[in-house]
Amino acid sequence: MRLLHFAVLRPTWLWFGILAILPWLQSAQRRSGWPWLGRVPADPASSALNIALRAIGSLGTIAFVLAGAGLVLGGEVIERISQGAHIALLIDRSSSMNETFAGRAPNGGEESKAAAAKVLLSDFVARRAHDRIGLVAFSTAPMFVLPLTEHQEAVHAAIDAIDRPGLAYTDVARGLAMALSLFEDNDALASRVVVLVSDGAAVIDRLVQDRLRSEIAARPLHLYWLFLRTQGGPGIFDAPEAGVADIPQEMPERHLILYFKSLGIPYRAFEAADSAELASAIDEIDRTESLPIRYTEIGPQHDLAAEMFAVAAVAAALLGAAKLAEVRLGTTSRRQVGT
DSSP states (O other): OOOOOEEESOGGGGGGGGGGGHHHHSOOSOOOOOSOOTTSOOOHHHHHHHHHHHHHHHHHHHHHHHHHHTEEEEOOEEEEEEEEOEEEEEEEOBGGGGSOTTSSOOOTTOOOHHHHHHHHHHHHHHHOTTOEEEEEEESSSEEEEEEEESOHHHHHHHHTTTTSOOBSOOOHHHHHHHHHHTTTTSOTTSOEEEEEEESOOOOOOHHHHHHHHHHHHHSOOEEEEEEEOOTTSOOTTOOOOTTOOOSTTTOHHHHHHHHHHTTOSOEEEEEESSHHHHHHHHHHHHHHOOEEEEEEEEOOEEEOHHHHHHHHHHHHHHHHHHHHTOOOHHHHHHHHHHO
């Protein structure tokens, strides 16, 4: 059984709660001019009514203070356990992603590599209802898009924007560093996955390589690279041709794979030259990554200000009715005696 969780948004208002003791220190009832009531029989009903009116006064004061303090119900931290993974989608937003797999601008019914990736990644996310998924884009600079979340509406909205026009350069190193930062506060037992979707690579400085290696060693993960190969372009598994130097400046994709392999983490690369091959690669990742995960979620809040104002109003109405019902007993009795 989960207990109710209350909170206030403006706690300084609670200092006014001390006013709730005033009804117990001073009565608002009229005083009658009787010198002594020692011979009057005890009246339990009157005593109970007196206590009830004081309690109603305190209750109304407390309700008004809580309304001003912004009392809310909910907002508690809920721990959940499910099957899936924590996945960081790292999406290339360079201008070449807006070209087709044939290496030209889309024409007619053709779709760009980014558009094909958007459709297939949306389907991938829809099948993984219990994952926590975040998204980072990169081109000339990395772009933080979405932290790890289990809310699929937010993830789909982020994926829907990946086919917008991008810039020319592909800085995968800074993008990878930002993707790793998504895992800083997540469950240490969860499966961490980075899915890199790109149609190219760039040279990674040796110092940057060492820094990334240290960060990955601190938070082991699974790394997948979905390489969207342009027809006629070099592949990530191709050996250098005769006369081509086997160096990162000449073959950045090949040397990025060699760097990934040297990290000592589970790593797989998929090369896709069309939408069908890309779909097959995403299906393979979907089948592989599914382990128990634990995460926390902040529940929704319900503002109780209206209810508290209603309680205060009812209390004020009852006290007002009681005040109107008062009778000056002393005056009435003297008039009767004079008569």
